Amino acid sequence: MHKYASPKFFYALAGQLTPWLGGLTAILLIVGIYLGLFIAPADYQQGESYRIMFVHVPAAWMSMFIYMMMAGAGAIALVWNIKLAEIFSSVCAPVGASFTFLALVTGSLWGKPMWGTWWAWDARLTSELILFFLYIGYMALQASIDDPRRAARATAILALVGVVNIPVIHFSVEWWNTLHQPASVSKIGTPSIHPSMLAPLLLMIFAFSVYFFTVALIRMRNEILERERHTSWVAQVLESKT
C-alpha cells in the first residue's frame, strides 16, 4: 500500500496509464457525440434543442462528482497525512471549476430557447453557482498559502465545509418549486428518458469521467515533479528526458 502511495512510484504508474486513458476518452467522446447528435431521435417537446443535454448533464454531474472526490481526498489527507491525497485534492479544483462553468454556460444556452430566459435565481441554478464560487475560493485559498502542506490542510477544511452544498444541488428540484425540471436519470424507478437518448447520455458521462481521471493524472504528475524537485529521483527523471 505504501509503495503505491509513494510519489515516485505513482509518477511512473500515472505516466503509463495516461496514454490509455486519453485514448479511451477520445473513443468514448467520439461515439457518445455521434450517438447523441446524429443517432438519438429528436425530443417530443423540445425538438433538436434538447441535444445540448449530452454536454450539460455530464458536465453538471462531473461538477458534483469532482467536488466529492476533492473533499474526500482532502479528508483522507487530513486524517492519514497522505501526500498523494493532498496532491489529488489540489489538482481537482480547476477541472471541477471548468465543468461547473460548462454546466452553467450550457444550461444558460439551453434555458434561453426553452424557458425563455438565460438565467433565473431558482434553487438549482443558484446552488450550482455557489459550487462554482466554492471551487474559485478553494483555488484562491490554495494560491495564497506558500507551503503546499499547510495549503492542503486549509483547503481540505474549506472543501469539507462546502460538501453541504452537494445534497442541496441534488435535491433542490425536489425540495422547492424550481424552474429547473426534476431529475430524469437518477430517480427511483425507471428513468424518464427514452433508452435511445439514455445510452448516449451515459456514454458521455463515462467519457467525461475518464477525461477527468486522465487530466487529474497528468496534473498530479506535474505537481509531484514540482513538490519533489529537490529529490534525487526527480533529478534522474529530468536527466533522462534531456
Added chain:
Amino acid sequence: MKTRHKRLAIIIAGVAGLTIAGLLVLNAFRNNLVFFYSPTEVLAGKVAVNKTFRIGGMVEKGSVRRSGDGLKVDFVVTDLNKRMPIHYEGVLPDLFREGQGIVAQGRLQADNTFTASEVLAKHDEKYMPPEAAQALKGGAYAAGKEAKKP
C-alpha cells in the same frame, strides 16, 4: 484513541453538524426559496398584495386568447385545483402551449387576475422521441401540436 482516529471523528462530526445546520437554515428559509407559487397558494392569500412574485402552473387547455397584433395574450394557469387568469403582453417562449407548465412573473390585480411582465416555460423531466410520446398519450401530442399553431 489514536490521533488519526480523533481527527477522523472530528471531521465526520464537523461535516455532519454543518450539514444538519445547513438543512435547518434552508428549511427555515423554505418559503423564500420558492421560485413560484401555485394559484391555490396565491388565492389563499399566501402572497403579499402589491408585490411582484411568480406564479406557476399549467396553461389550461382552450384558454389561450391572442389579440389581433399577436402580442397581447390572455390565458388561464391552473394547478388542477384553482385557476388564475393571466394577462401578458410580450414574446412567449417556444415551449409555451396549452397544457404546458409555465412560470409567470408579475403582480396580482384587485380583481384577482394576474398581470405578467415575464412568462417562462417549464418543461418536464421526460425525454422521448415523438412517436413514443404519441404512443403513450394516444394522440394527445398531436392535439398539442395543433394548438401550438397560431
